[in-house]
Amino acid sequence: MDHRRLGRSGLHLSEITYGNWLTHGELVGREPALECIRAALDAGITTFDTADVYAQGAAEQVLGEALRPVRRSSVEIATKVCLPTGDGPNDRGLSRKHIMEACHASLTRLGTDYVDLYQAHRFDDGTPLDETLIAFDDLVRQGKVLYLGVSEWTAPQIRAALDLAGELGLRSRIVANQPQYNMLWRVIEPEVLPLCRDEGIGQVVFQPLAQGVLTGKYQPGRPAPEGSRAVSGGRGPRFIRRVLGGELLERVQGLRPLADAAGLSMAQLAVAWTLRQDGVSSAIIGATRPEQVTENAGAAGARLTGDVLAGIDAVLGDLVDRDPAKTAQMMAVKDTWSQAAG
Structure with a gap:
C-alpha cells in the first residue's frame, strides 16, 4: 500500500x-463490519473515514471497536460534523456549540483522545464563518484534532x-477536502x-x-444482483438509483476491455482513475464483505496509461458531468439536513 x-x-x-x-450500523452487522476493517488493515490501509451522522453514531462505535487493538499512532482516523445527530435546533450545523459537543461525542464513540482529521461535512450558511473556524482552531489547540478539512464545499x-x-x-487551516x-x-x-x-x-x-455502478455488476436490462446496494435495505437504494440508467x-460495460488491458478489475480501474489525478x-x-476490501485495495499503486485514460473518456463521452455548479447543489445545507450524505 502506497501512502x-x-x-x-x-x-x-x-x-x-x-x-x-x-x-456499518446500517447495512452491515457488527461482525461483518469488524471483518471488513480487519481486511483493510491486512491490505495495508491505515486511513479510516467515518462521520457522526453515519448510522447516527453506530458507524463510529464499530470503527472504534475494530481499531482498539491497533496501535493508535499507526492509523489515521477521520470523522465529520455538520449534519443532524438529533432533533434539537443545536444538533446540527457548524455552530461552536454543535462542533464542540459533536467532537467530544465522536471521540467517546471512537474510543480515542484525538482524531487525525476533522471535517466540516457541509457548509453551513446559517452560522458565521468566523465562529466555525475559531471553534475548529480551538479543538486543534486542545489537541483533540490534528488537521482540519471540509466536504463538498465550493471553491x-x-x-x-x-x-x-x-x-x-x-494557527490551523484547511488541509483536506472530501x-x-x-x-x-x-x-x-x-x-x-x-x-x-x-x-x-x-482531496x-x-x-x-459511483455507488458500485462502475464495477459493471449492474447489467443493462437485467434486475440488480441480489445483495447489491440497489436492492439492499436502508438508504442504499435511494442513492444508487440516482446513477442507474440504461x-x-x-x-x-464498454469499460471492461480497458480494465482487462490494464490488468485490473472494473472496480480497481475506477479507483485507480481517481488516484491518477494530481491533487488526490x-x-x-x-464494502459489505472483506473480499471487496481486498479487491479495491488492489488499485493502490496502479498506474493508467494515456491510452487507457483516453479510452475511458471516449466510452463515457457526454455522460460525464463537469458542471462546477453541481458542487453547490450537492452541498446545500437545506437539501442535506434530511439525509446523511457521504
Missing part, C-alpha cells in the same frame, strides 16, 4: 481509505475560509481542484465507484 501526503501538510494517508458510510467557500483564517490569525469524484462525476475539476492545488489542500475523494449501464491524496472505498 501520499495530504496536500502540503505533513500528514500521510494510505492511497486507499476505508470508509463506512451506508454500511468560493473554501477561498473565503482560507482568507478569513489568515485575517483572524488562526468531494464526490469518479469517472462520471468530475464537477470539482474546473474550480475546486485548481484552488486546492494552489493552496496545498489534498480525499468519496464514491470512486444508456449509462451500456457505456459502463486518497480514495475512499466502502
Whole structure:
C-alpha cells in the first residue's frame, strides 16, 4: 500500500481509505463490519473515514471497536460534523456549540483522545464563518484534532475560509477536502481542484465507484444482483438509483476491455482513475464483505496509461458531468439536513 501526503501538510494517508458510510450500523452487522476493517488493515490501509451522522453514531462505535487493538499512532482516523445527530435546533450545523459537543461525542464513540482529521461535512450558511473556524482552531489547540478539512464545499467557500483564517490569525487551516469524484462525476475539476492545488489542500475523494455502478455488476436490462446496494435495505437504494440508467449501464460495460488491458478489475480501474489525478491524496472505498476490501485495495499503486485514460473518456463521452455548479447543489445545507450524505 502506497501512502501520499495530504496536500502540503505533513500528514500521510494510505492511497486507499476505508470508509463506512451506508454500511456499518446500517447495512452491515457488527461482525461483518469488524471483518471488513480487519481486511483493510491486512491490505495495508491505515486511513479510516467515518462521520457522526453515519448510522447516527453506530458507524463510529464499530470503527472504534475494530481499531482498539491497533496501535493508535499507526492509523489515521477521520470523522465529520455538520449534519443532524438529533432533533434539537443545536444538533446540527457548524455552530461552536454543535462542533464542540459533536467532537467530544465522536471521540467517546471512537474510543480515542484525538482524531487525525476533522471535517466540516457541509457548509453551513446559517452560522458565521468566523465562529466555525475559531471553534475548529480551538479543538486543534486542545489537541483533540490534528488537521482540519471540509466536504463538498465550493471553491468560493473554501477561498473565503482560507482568507478569513489568515485575517483572524488562526494557527490551523484547511488541509483536506472530501468531494464526490469518479469517472462520471468530475464537477470539482474546473474550480475546486485548481484552488486546492494552489493552496496545498489534498482531496480525499468519496464514491470512486459511483455507488458500485462502475464495477459493471449492474447489467443493462437485467434486475440488480441480489445483495447489491440497489436492492439492499436502508438508504442504499435511494442513492444508487440516482446513477442507474440504461444508456449509462451500456457505456459502463464498454469499460471492461480497458480494465482487462490494464490488468485490473472494473472496480480497481475506477479507483485507480481517481488516484491518477494530481491533487488526490486518497480514495475512499466502502464494502459489505472483506473480499471487496481486498479487491479495491488492489488499485493502490496502479498506474493508467494515456491510452487507457483516453479510452475511458471516449466510452463515457457526454455522460460525464463537469458542471462546477453541481458542487453547490450537492452541498446545500437545506437539501442535506434530511439525509446523511457521504
